[in-house]
Amino acid sequence: MIRLISDILDLFGNGILVYFIFLNFFYVLFIVLSVIGIIRHGALLKYITFKDMFNQPLVKPVSVIAPAFNEQNNIVENIRGLLALEYPVFEVVIVNDGSRDQTLERITQAFQLRKTKRVFRKVVVSKPIRGIYVSPIEPKLVVVDKVNGGSKADAMNAGLNVARYPLFCAIDCDSLIDRDALLKMARPFHEDPDRTVGVGGVVRIINDCVTKNGQVEKVRMPRNWLARFQIIEYMRSFLGSRLGLSKMNSLLIISGAFGMFRKDVAMECGGYDPTAIGEDMELVCRITRILHERKAKFRIQFVPDVVCWTEGPEQWKWLINQRNRWQRGLIQVIQFNSKVLFNHKYGATGMFALPFYLIFEMLSPLIELLGYLTLAFFIATKGLNTPFAIKFLLLAVVMGTLLSLSSIILEEYAEKRFPRLVDVVILFICGIVENLGYRQVIAFTRAKGFWDYYHGKNEWKSIPRVGFSKEQEKK
DSSP, rough: HHHHHHHHHHHHEEEHHHHHHHHHHHHHHHHHHHHHHHHHHHHTTTOOGGGGGGOOTTTOOOEEEEEEEOOOHHHHHHHHHHTTTOOOOEEEEEESSSSSSHHHHHHHHHHHHEEEOOOOOOSOOOSSSEEEOOOSTTEEEEEEEEOOOOHHHHHHHHHHOOOOSSSEEOTTTEEOOTTTHHHHHHHHHHHHHTTTEEEEEEEEEEEEEEEEEEEEEEEOEEEEEEHHHHHHHHHIIIIIIIHHHHHHTTOOOOOEEEEEEEHHHHHHHTTTTOOOHHHHHHHHHHHHHHHHHTTOOOEEEEEEEEEEEEEEOHHHHHHHHEEEEEEEEHHHHHHTGGGGGGGGGHHIIIIIIIOOOOIISSSHHHHHHHHHHHHHHHTTHHHOOOHHHHHHHIIIIHHHHHHHHHHHHHHHTTTOOOOSSSHHHHHHHHHHHHTTTHHHHHHHHHHHHHHHHHOOOOOOOOOOOOOSHHHHHHH
């Protein structure tokens, strides 16, 4: 019986090795495309002065929409940071999604809010709006107070209904962006206004960074090791993956923490889906699917030099909850768009992008765990398949480490966000050490996401935030 199981696992093992060969091939390809993209982007920036956009008469106004739920600790500081953004014409729409703390009260006190009778057209669905407030001291600020909708998507839809401008930037209220972020994000919309419908940027971990007036003043390495490992993951995901996918016209994810869209396209496609677990990817996939069905020419781009800073969970409980939700959201999006898979009518999206997310993103934790279990069985039965063990470790662990280290090098080449050599050394250590437990926990968490999703777990839990403004300014 053991012999039969061993033969079956040998067969599975060969399939797992082939899987990782293809997986690593694509990620190496993405790294190469990312390098080319960053070099070209750097060359382009030599001829562009973003400040000149202030003098351009046709620059499209932007509505910055930030949902807020129980954000009393950081809300005032974050709003000040958003109001200080450098852009010719923009508004900041804060959506108070039925907060149970002092979020609305603190905004009211800091900005002297006054309730208005502003009229708006309800195009996309959201819970009722209780009031719209403006500030006499900050004309760009609009605060929407609404009944809690139980999801970020519902709050975003309320903001979309109230927003006035043709472009909107979706941002988490507990995130910070650089002052020139809107200028950089809006550039593709002005260079190719007819085709560009969405633009994404880089998301970075802000834990232990020094902030002041809603801006990151000094980048510091987090003291918490979980936060450090997340830095590696984010580098690998954004510069090592999404930039490459963007170059292949296959980008299907614009992070909900920071992305810019044409408002008319998003509204025509129905806005955000309040039932979606991962509302950000769901919106991008739906826009892509609908525009393909209309036979419209469009582009969804990634800008590598614009950064959104967000706080990463520093406890296993909240990190596991976050990654489980991301996996459930991915499963749901692929299920919602199953007719697109391997369908040539949807171009690169149907023939490459969505199949890639299905095979090499959604299924990857199951395949990886199967590899570990196969290896464990051979060891437990004292029949270790040495060639399989070596090949699996090389493909799954060593190549994964090399890709992580390549992403670090790419990040330092592109932005040099960490000025101290010791910080870069720590990142290299994290890129190696994450394979000794962290990676396996994340794989198991994501694999459990299948069980949770197909057993009806669609809840969305917000992650507690430590806060990164006033406390860290004293450091």
